[in-house]
Amino acid sequence: xxxxxxxxxxxxxxxxxxxxxxxxxxxxxxxxKSGDVIYLVDDQNxxxxxxxxxxxxxxxxxxxxxxxxDKPTTELPIDVTIACSLSKKDKVEWITQKATELxxxxxxxxxxxxxxxxxxxxxxEKKMLRLQEIAKNAAQQSKxxxxxxxxxxxxxxxxxxxxxxxKLIAYEESAKEGETSILAQSLSxxxxxxxxxxxxxxxxxxxxxxxxxxxxxxxxxxxxxxxRAETAPMYFLSVLSYNYELNAK
Amino acid sequence: xxxxxxxxxxxxxxxxxxxxxxxxxxxxxxxxKSGDVIYLVDDQNxxxxxxxxxxxxxxxxxxxxxxxxDKPTTELPIDVTIACSLSKKDKVEWITQKATELxxxxxxxxxxxxxxxxxxxxxxEKKMLRLQEIAKNAAQQSKxxxxxxxxxxxxxxxxxxxxxxxKLIAYEESAKEGETSILAQSLSxxxxxxxxxxxxxxxxxxxxxxxxxxxxxxxxxxxxxxxRAETAPMYFLSVLSYNYELNAK
Numbered sequence: 001x002x003x004x005x006x007x008x009x010x011x012x013x014x015x016x017x018x019x020x021x022x023x024x025x026x027x028x029x030x031x032x033k034s035g036d037v038i039y040l041v042d043d044q045n046x047x048x049x050x051x052x053x054x055x056x057x058x059x060x061x062x063x064x065x066x067x068x069x070d071k072p073t074t075e076l077p078i079d080v081t082i083a084c085s086l087s088k089k090d091k092v093e094w095i096t097q098k099a100t101e102l103x104x105x106x107x108x109x110x111x112x113x114x115x116x117x118x119x120x121x122x123x124x125e126k127k128m129l130r131l132q133e134i135a136k137n138a139a140q141q142s143k144x145x146x147x148x149x150x151x152x153x154x155x156x157x158x159x160x161x162x163x164x165x166x167k168l169i170a171y172e173e174s175a176k177e178g179e180t181s182i183l184a185q186s187l188s189x190x191x192x193x194x195x196x197x198x199x200x201x202x203x204x205x206x207x208x209x210x211x212x213x214x215x216x217x218x219x220x221x222x223x224x225x226x227x228r229a230e231t232a233p234m235y236f237l238s239v240l241s242y243n244y245e246l247n248a249k
Numbered sequence: 250x251x252x253x254x255x256x257x258x259x260x261x262x263x264x265x266x267x268x269x270x271x272x273x274x275x276x277x278x279x280x281x282k283s284g285d286v287i288y289l290v291d292d293q294n295x296x297x298x299x300x301x302x303x304x305x306x307x308x309x310x311x312x313x314x315x316x317x318x319d320k321p322t323t324e325l326p327i328d329v330t331i332a333c334s335l336s337k338k339d340k341v342e343w344i345t346q347k348a349t350e351l352x353x354x355x356x357x358x359x360x361x362x363x364x365x366x367x368x369x370x371x372x373x374e375k376k377m378l379r380l381q382e383i384a385k386n387a388a389q390q391s392k393x394x395x396x397x398x399x400x401x402x403x404x405x406x407x408x409x410x411x412x413x414x415x416k417l418i419a420y421e422e423s424a425k426e427g428e429t430s431i432l433a434q435s436l437s438x439x440x441x442x443x444x445x446x447x448x449x450x451x452x453x454x455x456x457x458x459x460x461x462x463x464x465x466x467x468x469x470x471x472x473x474x475x476x477r478a479e480t481a482p483m484y485f486l487s488v489l490s491y492n493y494e495l496n497a498k
Contacts, residue, residue, distance in 0.1 A: 072427065072473065073473070074473040074474050098480055101474060101475075101476050101477060101480050102474070102480070102484070103472075103474055141475065142474040142475045142476065142477075143473075143474060143475050178321065180494060180495050181495070181496075183491075183495055184491070184495055184496045221495070222490075222495070223352075223490045223491075223494045223495055224321065224322070224323040224392075224494060225323050225350060225351070225352055225391040225392060225393060225490075226350075226390065226391045226392050227350050227351070228390070228391075231347055231350050231351070231483075234347075234480075234483050234484075234487065235351065235483075235487040235490070236487075238483065238484040238485075238487035238488055239487055239488065239495075241471075241472045241474075241484070242432075242433070242472075242484075242487075242488040242491065242492075243491075245429060245472045245473060246429050246430070246432055246433055246470070246471070246472055246488075247430075247433045
């Protein structure tokens, strides 16, 4: 069943959508009618089953009867930020979509020494709006209870301001040296929040890694195969889901 | 460092590449010269460090001095087949590339009731050649020791011929019902080979699931979020890598 985010708090048994875009989508594109049932997630991240009471085509709103749902949450029980070096437009968009499906709470893109792309200051806002829209659509499709926040750091050193409990770097050199245990060990310590930084195709520079390590970031290997820049964050998020949501232990 | 697959057995200290395409890539595109070092993987899945002895532009071959490498394998210690319902061309190609990076040994595409695409008999061979080439390139890039085998089943029932020890279905309905433990339990039994079937966006039909279940396939959930058809196999392969290659236990 469809799910949409509304950026208001649902406080009563009835709720009206008059947001132009969502109204158009519901009434004109999908031609919903009285009696149809959808899900709404409000700005408190609460899920409501919403039955259409009235589609008012004159005043352009949809009126719903709403009931708070008791479905279990679809959010990872841990706060995860993935921080990825800038890459080509389609890869940045792809990372945003997939990381949303896989449960990331925040997605940060940063500029680093070997980044394949660099964004000029005047395009950042537009790109962020586009990525935030992709995150919203993916969050709706994957039935998330929140839309991940997408942001941009013009310099990798901005990662040093992270306040996450566990700070990781997915570092190819660690993988090459056969590092295979730090991720699992770190997760078994049950951190409340994690950030993991992923380098560009050309990797981090040695200075970048040293600087992050001096700021509490720990290098981890993600297995013996070389993954493309966009694949490693998906691997990481899948592992987190398995560890926190599926493991039988 | 570059790595290439050669479909011969390397038996001596020297080895000659006269394959037209690879010769052209090495000598013309990358302009390799005597003394340059690359890696070659032969048809026994063995890795060799190969130093160029001679680039013969007249007779169009490259002659190498080769040494068997003692680098640890990059192959998953378990035989994994992912079987995915047909989808759009770019998704099928994407699944092939990513599943190769993530260590799948075999990638099967099958036709199912709700498949978004259907392939006519006369296009299958061409599509398979293209996908096999994508797998080869991704295997080289990710430093695999083998090229995954890509194949096609014109009917999902062909999966019933699988002889893998553990047979799984990633089934959305299982996830919805909150199934969260069978994957981890199944892996802890240390099967030698696994196949996992993934449905199309529209899901498997109930009859398809029943038929697979009657043939020893077990339904598993892959967490509470709805993943797109191409995301679920990546999640699965990432989890296998974590379980077999990274876990500290």
